Amino acid sequence: MDSEIQGRAAHSAAIRERAEAEMASMGVDAAFIDRLVETFYGRVLAHPALGPVFDARLSGRWPKHMEKMKSFWSSVAFRSGAYGGKPVQAHVGVANMAPDLFPQWLALFSATLDDIAPSDAAKAWFMATAERIAKSLTLSLFYNPALDDPRLRKG
Numbered sequence: 001m002d003s004e005i006q007g008r009a010a011h012s013a014a015i016r017e018r019a020e021a022e023m024a025s026m027g028v029d030a031a032f033i034d035r036l037v038e039t040f041y042g043r044v045l046a047h048p049a050l051g052p053v054f055d056a057r058l059s060g061r062w063p064k065h066m067e068k069m070k071s072f073w074s075s076v077a078f079r080s081g082a083y084g085g086k087p088v089q090a091h092v093g094v095a096n097m098a099p100d101l102f103p104q105w106l107a108l109f110s111a112t113l114d115d116i117a118p119s120d121a122a123k124a125w126f127m128a129t130a131e132r133i134a135k136s137l138t139l140s141l142f143y144n145p146a147l148d149d150p151r152l153r154k155g
């Protein structure tokens with residue numbers, strides 16, 4: 001039993017080490033995650049469509065949200081296990097949430113990375129990850145079988 005637990009711990013440590021090495025090779029460290037979250041949510045607040053949706057829900061709770069988002073992104077990037085929340089539930093019931101906000105969120109994230117990402121590889125990694133999560137959140141929040149008729153699909 002003990003050796004099984006030790007084996008699992010060694011496996012998690014190996015995954016973490018590999019993730020840290022991959023991030024380091026792109027110039028990504030904890031300080032960059034902090035900067036990304038601070039810069040991005042600063043711009044979210046100033047964005048005409050996104051700002052009011054975020055602020056209506058987070059007014060008075062911004063510092064906690066920022067800490068959560070830093071631990072979220074370090075968990076994804078470094079496999080640190082720091083974040084243990086439930087992203088889908090967190091978005092359920094956000095007033096005025098709409099599918100067309102997601103492309104705007106992604107465009108703002110992309111512009112932020114253009115300005116501050118330490119390398120092209122880092123930008124590509126953060127964008128690919130955000131696009132995957134945005135797609136999965138969009139499906140969980142808005143999937144509607146009535147709109148999923150293949151005959152309605154373009155191209």
Ligand code: HEM
Nearest residue numbers: 053054057068072085086087090094101102105130133134
């Ligand atoms: C239009 C797009 C989005 C909007 C309007 C939005 C809005 C919000 C709001 C208002 C919260 C705070 C919920 C609360 O604490 O009451 C939140 C939390 C969060 N969002 Fe988003 N979000 C969007 C897209 C995304 C995307 C693309 C990601 C991931 C890349 C993401 C990841 C998260 C995470 C991890 C949390 C924290 C969840 C928790 O409480 O554990 N969001 N979002």
